[in-house]
Amino acid sequence: MTKAAADLKTEAPSVTALPVRVAANAPIEAHGIARNPGMKLDLGFLESMRNVNRSALERRVASLTKRRSIKADNQAAWLLRSISLMDLTTLNSNDTDERVRRLCAKAINPLRADIIEGLGLGDEKIRPAAVCVYHPFVATTAEAVKGTGIHVAAVSTSFPHGLAPLRTRIQEIEASVADGADEIDVVIPRGLVFGAKWQELYDEIVAFRAACGEAHLKVILGTGDLATLRNVMLASMVAMMAGADFVKTSTGKESVNATLPVGLAMVRSIRAYFEHTGYLIGFKPAGGISTAKASLDWLVLMKEELGRPWLEPELFRFGASSLLTDIERQLEHHLTGRYSANHRHAMA
Numbered sequence: 176m177t178k179a180a181a182d183l184k185t186e187a188p189s190v191t192a193l194p195v196r197v198a199a200n201a202p203i204e205a206h207g208i209a210r211n212p213g214m215k216l217d218l219g220f221l222e223s224m225r226n227v228n229r230s231a232l233e234r235r236v237a238s239l240t241k242r243r244s245i246k247a248d249n250q251a252a253w254l255l256r257s258i259s260l261m262d263l264t265t266l267n268s269n270d271t272d273e274r275v276r277r278l279c280a281k282a283i284n285p286l287r288a289d290i291i292e293g294l295g296l297g298d299e300k301i302r303p304a305a306v307c308v309y310h311p312f313v314a315t316t317a318e319a320v321k322g323t324g325i326h327v328a329a330v331s332t333s334f335p336h337g338l339a340p341l342r343t344r345i346q347e348i349e350a351s352v353a354d355g356a357d358e359i360d361v362v363i364p365r366g367l368v369f370g371a372k373w374q375e376l377y378d379e380i381v382a383f384r385a386a387c388g389e390a391h392l393k394v395i396l397g398t399g400d401l402a403t404l405r406n407v408m409l410a411s412m413v414a415m416m417a418g419a420d421f422v423k424t425s426t427g428k429e430s431v432n433a434t435l436p437v438g439l440a441m442v443r444s445i446r447a448y449f450e451h452t453g454y455l456i457g458f459k460p461a462g463g464i465s466t467a468k469a470s471l472d473w474l475v476l477m478k479e480e481l482g483r484p485w486l487e488p489e490l491f492r493f494g495a496s497s498l499l500t501d502i503e504r505q506l507e508h509h510l511t512g513r514y515s516a517n518h519r520h521a522m523a
């Protein structure tokens with residue numbers, strides 16, 4: 176077994192090997208993580224959330240990404256982990272069933288045979304956690320990944336702006352679930368945050384969660400639109416109180432997508448919610464994460480701020496359309512010392 180393959184095993188904590196503090200206090204079930212049931216909207220708790228110190232968050236991010244970088248020797252294992260934490264995404268106006276089928280084929284076999292062999296992965300299946308598509312491609316995706324363990328994620332609720340009537344947005348969720356989506360990424364109407372309409376936002380997300388049924392709910396905040404980090408933290412908290420399984424940064428369509436300081440603000444909200452309720456909420460940075468190095472920075476942030484459980488697909492995902500290409504190139508470089516052209520790592 177090569178070092179990368181061995182590291183993959185040692186770097187692969189299971190949810191049964193959680194840090195004591197979490198295992199002792201949180202409702203971790205034998206077969207996974209207890210689903211967040213949500214709670215009543217607690218405006219007093221929101222009020223008690225302190226103002227966010229942006230420069231302190233930026234300093235923390237700088238120290239995490241500079242001083243706690245992953246050693247070169249371990250990078251291959253961590254990059255393999257980044258693949259397994261990925262929602263491999265296509266959200267383009269020119270998506271077609273054929274493109275989506277090709278993307279699913281890539282998800283099922285994300286690495287070239289020579290890279291798998293070079294890393295000594297043997298039968299170890301390294302695959303993205305989910306394929307993420309628009310509603311019209313849910314059925315195609317569900318059919319293409321059937322039996323592989325890859326989840327089917329649909330962006331929903333009038334993505335990316337969330338401005339259709341509520342009933343329409345709920346029907347969209349129901350339609351995606353009926354077509355085979357087991358994860359639903361909803362967007363919030365940003366105006367509800369600007370207007371501090373927390374009750375309305377909470378009620379909408381509760382309705383989204385009900386429409387999801389067993390499908391897991393990821394709530395996209397559109398953080399690049401939210402103007403302040405305090406808005407980001409408050410919107411994250413309302414989403415979790417309303418029963419979100421994950422909070423997600425961005426649609427990939429805002430002018431500013433996932434940034435580490437915003438991610439840190441959301442991660443701190445996840446910690447506050449955990450301390451308040453005992454429930455572990457997932458985090459999905461998405462939009463503009465396209466380099467292997469960026470993915471490692473996010474993993475360092477998660478490990479240092481929330482701990483090992485958030486390096487599992489149950490609690491962490493990258494939403495990314497082109498990250499896999501760069502990771503494959505970096506793995507090839509790790510093996511050969513050379514970079515190949517992007518076209519050798521075709522996506523779809």
Ligand SMILES: O=C[C@H](O)COP(=O)(O)O
Pocket residue numbers: 264266307425426427428461462463464465494495496497498
């Ligand atoms: O949810 C995922 C994002 O839309 C993907 O954004 P990206 O194309 O910038 O990777």
